[in-house]
Amino acid sequence: MAHFVKKKSNTQPAISTASLPDIVFMLLFFFMVITKMRDSELMIKTEVPQASELTKLEKKSLVNFIFIGRPVDKYKDLYGTKPRIQLGDKFAEPEDIPLFLEQHRLTVSEGERNQIITSMKIDSDVTMGIVGDVKTALRKAGQLKLNYSAHYRERTK
Template identity: 50%
Template sequence: MAKFTKKKQGDLPEVSTASLPDIVFMLLFFFMTVTTMKDSELMIKNELPFADQVQTLDKKDRVIYIYAGQPSSRYQDKFGTLPKIQLNDKFANVDEVANYVLAERASKREELQNVLTTALKVDYETNMGLVSDIKQELRKVNALKINYTTRSGSAFENVN
């Protein structure tokens, strides 16, 4: 007759790691497909001015970006050399700024809609008239929290 043996207390079976590489690659492919690398392509010349009192914005999800400057050499044949406004991936007129800000505000979560900051990334050679027109449009939609994006340095470096 066969003799039965009793298992020892405390013996745990080994954990199989055969499926571990499959899980790692599945997670890798998932993050590769859902991660966005860049929001928009810069279609203007955007050399930011210098400022000596610079602060960084902590929460980037609360920022709406508006770019202004001369079209880059790639787009000058089609749009000329006068300073333009870029909203996301297209050139826009001044009167389109208000609708853009309202659309961006509506796309944010409800608790963020009242704390949004509008960041103006304006080329240092752009005239102040265009910036003033943008600010007038922002006032129409009550987007009064404005940030001027700059580079850190002495403000005297802006003078040619």
Template identity: 35%
Template structure:
């Protein structure tokens, strides 16, 4: 017969330790994967902008189907001295407003069928830009059937 003490006494088993030596390698591999897979889209702005302010500002939901058009004076923020002539920049290049319909069609051709119908043009216009130039850009967008236009502004701090 067994003694009572040994029947209820349980031996303590040690939990095997987890080897964390390869943890940094795993973290850097995952980080590298997401850096490669993530598509960062940013345009180098080649025109000077003083964006107007607004009270009810909303963010765009689907940024995959957005074409950015900047209207401002030629020259970057970093360039010193007087700004140049008024210019139109579509995504990354300064363009002639009359070339906008062909460029929009080219961009639309590179989108998926779902995003082609969602194509939105985001206009970032300098607050002192001539309205004649803005109207010319809008007329050329109509020719390209790019009818969803978003006007960009900064929110007024309350």
């Protein structure tokens, strides 16, 4: 018995690490492909509400984002606490929306332009006044597909 144990410990081979770089590279490429760098810092709080009837947005390139919420603490002194719109990385007014939509539209191929969806990430604490203004601006700009971003919850009984 003792002899057997001794023999085993002597000949135990080291695990080959030669394929380790390959595995790591595979993981690396996977994360490189799915990574989307956060392109804009959010200057407002957007805690979206919960809803049960959700649709998944499939194609990221066909979606543009409008954020509405109250400025975070860092910007409260400068911008107050009233709800604000954020387009890209700066504060905006409803009048800026047509230009913003047009800029996004240009990045989309012509055949897919009628499938563009505007995703609105709106804080649940915001009042509807500013949301209504944005909706009117979207309608005037001819952007009629709208998505109210929300977290999933169970349907009520």
